[in-house]
Amino acid sequence: xxxxxxxxxxxxxxxxxxxxxxxxxxxxxxxxxxxxxxxxxxxxxxxxxxxxxxxxxxxxxxxxxxxxxxxxxxxxxxxxxxxxxxxxxxxxxxxxxxxxxxxxxxxxxxxxxxxxxxxxxxxxxxxxxxxxxxxxxxxxxxxxxxxxxxxxxxxxxxxxxxxxxxxxxxxxxxxxxxxxxxxxxxxxxxxxxxxxxxxxxxxxxxxxxxxxxxxxxxxxxxxxxxxxxxxxxxxxxxxxxxxxxxxxxxxxxxxxxxxxxxxxxxxxxxxxxxxxxxxxxxxxxxxxxxxx
Amino acid sequence: xxxxxxxxxxxxxxxxxxxxxxxxxxxxxxxxxxxxxxxxxxxxxxxxxxxxxxxxxxxxxxxxxxxxxxxxxxxxxxxxxxxxxxxxxxxxxxxxxxxxxxxxxxxxxxxxxxxxxxxxxxxxxxxxxxxxxxxxxxxxxxxxxxxxxxxxxxxxxxxxx
Numbered sequence: 001x002x003x004x005x006x007x008x009x010x011x012x013x014x015x016x017x018x019x020x021x022x023x024x025x026x027x028x029x030x031x032x033x034x035x036x037x038x039x040x041x042x043x044x045x046x047x048x049x050x051x052x053x054x055x056x057x058x059x060x061x062x063x064x065x066x067x068x069x070x071x072x073x074x075x076x077x078x079x080x081x082x083x084x085x086x087x088x089x090x091x092x093x094x095x096x097x098x099x100x101x102x103x104x105x106x107x108x109x110x111x112x113x114x115x116x117x118x119x120x121x122x123x124x125x126x127x128x129x130x131x132x133x134x135x136x137x138x139x140x141x142x143x144x145x146x147x148x149x150x151x152x153x154x155x156x157x158x159x160x161x162x163x164x165x166x167x168x169x170x171x172x173x174x175x176x177x178x179x180x181x182x183x184x185x186x187x188x189x190x191x192x193x194x195x196x197x198x199x200x201x202x203x204x205x206x207x208x209x210x211x212x213x214x215x216x217x218x219x220x221x222x223x224x225x226x227x228x229x230x231x232x233x234x235x236x237x238x239x240x241x242x243x244x245x246x247x248x249x250x251x252x253x254x255x256x257x258x259x260x261x262x263x264x265x266x267x268x269x270x271x272x273x274x275x276x277x278x279x280x281x282x283x284x285x286x287x288x289x290x291x292x
Numbered sequence: 293x294x295x296x297x298x299x300x301x302x303x304x305x306x307x308x309x310x311x312x313x314x315x316x317x318x319x320x321x322x323x324x325x326x327x328x329x330x331x332x333x334x335x336x337x338x339x340x341x342x343x344x345x346x347x348x349x350x351x352x353x354x355x356x357x358x359x360x361x362x363x364x365x366x367x368x369x370x371x372x373x374x375x376x377x378x379x380x381x382x383x384x385x386x387x388x389x390x391x392x393x394x395x396x397x398x399x400x401x402x403x404x405x406x407x408x409x410x411x412x413x414x415x416x417x418x419x420x421x422x423x424x425x426x427x428x429x430x431x432x433x434x435x436x437x438x439x440x441x442x443x444x445x446x447x448x449x450x451x452x453x
Contacts, residue, residue: 001335005293008313008359031360038355039337041314051313053360079349103425105340105403108349109356190424191338 003041010053014168017054018141022164024050030166031055032075033110035102036118060113060168063087069171074113082107091172092286093181093201097128100183103191116152117167119159119223122193126153126224127216128183129170131199137169138162146171153223176212179203180286184279185218186271188262194219195262196271198251200279202239204287210234215247215276220255220268227251230276239284248276298362302327303371311358318342320358321368329369329398333427340426343399344368350406352425369398372405380446381405381439390439392430399426404440412451413444 011017021028029048031037032055040046054060060075063084070091072081081087081098088095101124102110115125116136129136129149136147138161149170152160161167175181181201185194197218203211213234215227230247237243257268285291299308302325309324321327321344333341335354342353345367372379381404384390391397400423407414407422414422419440420433428436 002316003314005312005314007293008296008357010359010362034357034360035337035355038316038357042316042335055360102337103340104422105343105350105352105425106337106355108346108351 001042004044004047006048007050008053009050010056012056014057014139017052017057017166018139018164020052021166022141025163028052032114033077035106035110036114036120054166065174068174070174072112072170074111074168076112078107078110078112081112092292093128093131093183093199096183097124100124100185100187112170113167116170117159117161119153119157121156121221121223122219124183124185124194124197124218127197127199127218130216130224130226131181131201131214132172133214134170134172136167137171138165139168140165150226156222176203178205178287180283182279182282182286184275186275196220196268196275198272198275198279200276200283202280202283202287204239208238210237210239215251217251217255217272220257220272225254227254229254244277244280247280248273251276296359298359300361301365303368313357313359315358316354317356317358317361318353321353327368327370331395331398333395338427339396340399340403341396343402343426345402345406348409350403369401372401379405380443381408383446384439384442388435388438388442390432390436392432396426396428400428400436404443407440408444408447412448414440
């Protein structure tokens with residue numbers, strides 16, 4: 001399959017890329033890992049007249065903790081997250097997520113920024129970033145602004161990014177003591193999109209009371225979903241089998257799955273319930289130091 | 293639509309060509325450089341028959357534009373054999389019957405080679421994990437795993453002898 005013709009730019013500074021984006025606006029597409037965009041172009045579902053390849057811009061692939069955040073540069077490859085000691089030790093939910101995206105070959109090119117900016121409700125990072133309360137950094141010619149991930153996914157394949165902005169980084173608040181999270185994905189085979197995916201991140205105080213809960217859902221609605229009702233239910237409660245069961249039920253009610261070849265909507269809704277309970281249970285085990 | 297001049301090192305040889313931006317890297321390898329060892333399987337980023345190493349990392353060359361490889365280093369299946377000697381990973385596929393129809397083989401070889409570069413003694417589980425993005429339509433996975441294990445053993449022996 002051959003994509004339609006396009007003009008190609010490979011800027012080597014962010015300013016140059018932003019200038020091109022400003023010039024061509026919605027006629028242009030940014031190319032990062034290309035693992036979603038290139039297949040879409042080959043199928044001619046995406047037909048940009050201009051492709052702005054941001055891979056040659058230095059400094060967009062930094063992964064580091066600073067100022068109370070884990071900052072993940074937009075060009076950080078999934079394979080780099082998977083291999084990072086810091087991520088594995090302190091952000092196991094991000095490790096869980098990175099290692100089930102695509103397959104190992106895809107992950108050598110696929111980027112975190114692309115996974116979010118593409119805004120496919122079937123992508124895995126959005127749910128995790130919702131659970132973590134992350135924010136994305138949108139950079140334009142006028143400067144940077146931070147957008148909470150909870151306000152980022154506005155519609156089907158649509159984000160709060162303006163046409164002339166580039167998603168340059170993702171910031172995850174450094175978790176408080178007593179925090180843990182997990183991402184659980186049900187998939188038919190490696191490389192497939194999730195039938196259902198659930199991200200859960202919790203913080204518990206020394207007495208076992210949940211002081212913060214974040215829950216995000218993959219591929220059960222037109223956008224990634226943040227389950228406010230279940231989060232509110234858990235806040236201030238003891239995390240135990242009862243409260244986890246109730247939260248899982250609320251998550252299932254919040255989901256808006258559509259039937260497709262991966263299953264009926266009833267099946268998917270029930271899988272949200274099952275997987276939410278599993279994700280919360282694992283998050284609790286990690287928060288209390290029972291498992292890595 | 294402007295074309296672009298690219299310079300890319302393929303199997304140790306500097307190559308230069310004028311390419312249309314939409315030319316996929318796998319087509320560049322097969323049609324421009326006439327390196328037809330790299331196969332096109334599904335053309336949809338699923339099967340891994342087109343796997344090559346880009347700066348040492350295995351990637352699917354059907355999901356990369358040739359113009360993106362300007363200045364980079366690529367290894368294809370043609371680059372495994374050295375001075376008439378099969379690489380241990382190739383020898384392993386031969387010894388362990390790691391191929392049936394052979395279509396997935398170039399991709400399996402490249403992924404197996406890349407795995408052994410950073411893991412000299414992979415477990416069966418690690419091999420399965422590494423090749424999970426390479427599909428064998430003959431379902432000959434058991435012998436493919438044995439072939440990678442053979443190569444790992446052979447390379448380790450070579451290092452200690």
